[in-house]
Amino acid sequence: MLPGTVCALVVGGGPAGLSAATWLGRYRRPTLVVDAGEQRNLAADRAHGLLGRDPTTPRQLLADARAGLAQYPHVRLHQGCVTALRRDEDGAFRAEVDGREVAAERVVLTTGVRDRLPDLDGLAAHYGTDVHHCPACDGPTAQDRAVVVLGSGAQLPGYAAELLDWAAPVRLVLDPAEPGIDDGQRAALADHGVEVLEGTAVALTGEPGDLRGVRLADGRTVPAAKVFFSYAHLPAGDLARQLGCALDHEGLITVDGFQLTSVDGVYAAGDVTPGLQLVPIAVGEGAAAGVACATSLRGRPALGGAPAPGPPTRRFAPG
The missing domain is CATH 3.50.50.60 (FAD/NAD(P)-binding domain)
Structure with a gap:
């Protein structure tokens, strides 16, 4: 009750x-x-x-x-x-x-x-094991491993670059149907060794815990041991x-x-x-x-049988 x-x-x-x-x-x-x-x-x-x-x-x-x-x-x-x-x-x-x-x-x-999740065949089985949304949380698990980054928006280059603290190589796959990045961002990624590919990711290859890559709509497979995504x-x-x-x-x-x-x-x-x-x-x-x-709540009447709070003094925060 x-x-x-x-x-x-x-x-x-x-x-x-x-x-x-x-x-x-x-x-x-x-x-x-x-x-x-x-x-x-x-x-x-x-x-x-x-x-x-x-x-x-x-x-x-x-x-x-x-x-x-x-x-x-x-x-x-x-x-x-x-x-x-x-x-x-x-x-x-x-x-x-x-x-x-x-x-x-x-x-x-x-x-x-x-989180908005990527539309990928096999995502449910891989998500949380070798597909992640948080570089700070799971980036260290990608140490010296190939990573594919999926997503959209102006924040994406910085998101991909964060993974360089651990992963190698880092490849960014941009879906033409999603908001893209500008030429300056592309140049900055190139300076840091992040390859930018164009294509629509459709499926994951490999078993959960043994991811092999991301298959694109045109038939190409981009090698990856980990996938990170950032849409919204x-x-x-x-x-x-x-x-x-x-x-x-x-x-x-x-x-x-x-x-x-x-x-x-x-x-x-x-x-x-x-x-x-x-x-x-x-x-x-x-x-x-x-x-x-x-x-x-100090000094307010107690509810539900709780002991009465002490008298009001300097409040820790307004309220």
Whole structure:
């Protein structure tokens, strides 16, 4: 049974959301975490760069975080979806969670983003093993191996060049039907030894874990042990728009140093905010959001049987 009222509603149960919920639990704020179970990196074989546990698997990371929340009795996890979110005139937030209304004094948005995937035969079997979207996360696994980069847009040359820290050779395949790159970008890639090919990628060759190449529509096969792609990543859902949060040019939620959005009482963390999209950063931003959210409630009446917060002092963040 969902609670009718909580101090904080965390929307999203990935690394950022579970980190925020952990700190809300430590401050003994009654918290509901609603998780749709659609974390961006679930297809990946490994999550890298986490202090003290490098590598781990995305599923193990989430399982351990959820288990850790069990020590905080005021935090509740719910598998489901928040489909609507609004703020009443009295300042309370009202969320529709799987058809039931839940009221909250604060909201933390950690809904993440969704990647546009390449249209490739065999992608489902290879994605997360030898096809990746994040150079910083999985680039080291391509050390001294041939890489093909797919994608579109002005950011693509920089994305391809980042892989030169590990891979060799790096080849960029540009689909004529996609937004391309200019002559200056082509020249810069050539200076760095990145070959640019024209063609439409249609299929992967080889078995998962033993990728051999990318087949193009004209019959050519470009050798590759790894494929990286960058087309677009869009915020998941429109809850931030429903609340009127300020967004940047990519539709990501702008926040201040305490992860507070332009809407008082609404915090955001993780990939749905601007900046590097890495699990360790999502965890840190989630912690900042959780602490700021919890301390903004200091002096407010406790809900759900939680101990009363201490008297208001200097607030950690506005709210």
